[in-house]
Amino acid sequence: MLQIDNLTLHYGHSQILHDVSLSARTGAVTCLMGTNGVGKTSLLKAISGTHPRSGGDIVLDGHPVARTVPAHALARMGVGYVPQGRDVFPLMTVRENLETGYACLDRSERHVPDEIFELFPVLAEMKTRRGGDLSGGQQQQLAIARALVTKPKLLLLDEPTEGIQPNIIKQIGEVISYLRDRGDMAILLVEQFFDFAYELGDHFVTLTRGTVTHNAPRAETSRAALLEHVSV
Numbered sequence: 548m549l550q551i552d553n554l555t556l557h558y559g560h561s562q563i564l565h566d567v568s569l570s571a572r573t574g575a576v577t578c579l580m581g582t583n584g585v586g587k588t589s590l591l592k593a594i595s596g597t598h599p600r601s602g603g604d605i606v607l608d609g610h611p612v613a614r615t616v617p618a619h620a621l622a623r624m625g626v627g628y629v630p631q632g633r634d635v636f637p638l639m640t641v642r643e644n645l646e647t648g649y650a651c652l653d654r655s656e657r658h659v660p661d662e663i664f665e666l667f668p669v670l671a672e673m674k675t676r677r678g679g680d681l682s683g684g685q686q687q688q689l690a691i692a693r694a695l696v697t698k699p700k701l702l703l704l705d706e707p708t709e710g711i712q713p714n715i716i717k718q719i720g721e722v723i724s725y726l727r728d729r730g731d732m733a734i735l736l737v738e739q740f741f742d743f744a745y746e747l748g749d750h751f752v753t754l755t756r757g758t759v760t761h762n763a764p765r766a767e768t769s770r771a772a773l774l775e776h777v778s779v
């Protein structure tokens with residue numbers, strides 16, 4: 548579903564990503580791991596169109612993506628992005644937050660599927676509450692649900708367990724497994740909670756100072772080797 552070749556990215560004059568190549572296939576969880584500041588979020592920004600790459604190629608579902616394609620167009624092409632920190636709209640209700648995903652859909656498709664409330668029952672209970680009144684874990688669930696409303700073919704998740712209580716981390720893990728097993732989307736998961744990522748991942752990519760240092764399927768990724776790559 549996603550193929551990236553030799554991607555580079557800069558902020559001003561400082562180069563953050565160096566010739567990054569990886570792929571994420573449909574029906575699999577690809578984990579992108581590494582310590583703070585190695586460029587994981589920057590890579591997701593480049594894929595989602597929220598920061599332009601400087602060079603390299605991105606191919607989505609067989610279609611080359613030009614460097615200048617804006618985020619809203621990528622969202623329409625099937626890229627669902629759950630950013631670090633969630634970016635829930637605090638003054639909008641849960642339902643209104645979900646409805647912001649409609650912008651990516653044709654008019655006839657604009658509804659919130661029941662499945663989303665089955666995956667996240669708390670959102671059904673809190674439909675009329677404001678986003679800002681939800682706990683951090685509930686906001687994370689809302690951010691994932693909002694991305695699902697857009698019917699993504701590629702789901703980008705940036706540290707969904709960050710600052711979240713263990714019972715909600717477990718639920719989020721179950722949702723990610725379910726979505727993977729449904730088999731209609733590729734999932735690229737940035738995660739620093741090692742055990743969570745190691746349990747879920749089908750393929751592992753590590754970054755060190757903006758360079759890929761490991762890129763292999765689960766069968767060729769020992770826990771010890773992966774830990775070594777993501778340790779400071």
Ligand SMILES: Nc1ncnc2c1ncn2[C@@H]1O[C@H](COP(=O)(O)OP(=O)(O)OP(=O)(O)O)[C@@H](O)[C@H]1O
Pocket residue numbers: 558563581582583584585586587588589590631
């Ligand atoms: N808008 C920006 N302008 C300039 N530098 C930035 C900007 N955003 C990030 N950086 C720098 O780019 C580098 C990579 O940041 P990035 O957020 O992609 O890393 P990360 O691996 O996601 O880290 P973390 O786990 O802390 O989120 C860091 O050195 C960061 O300070």
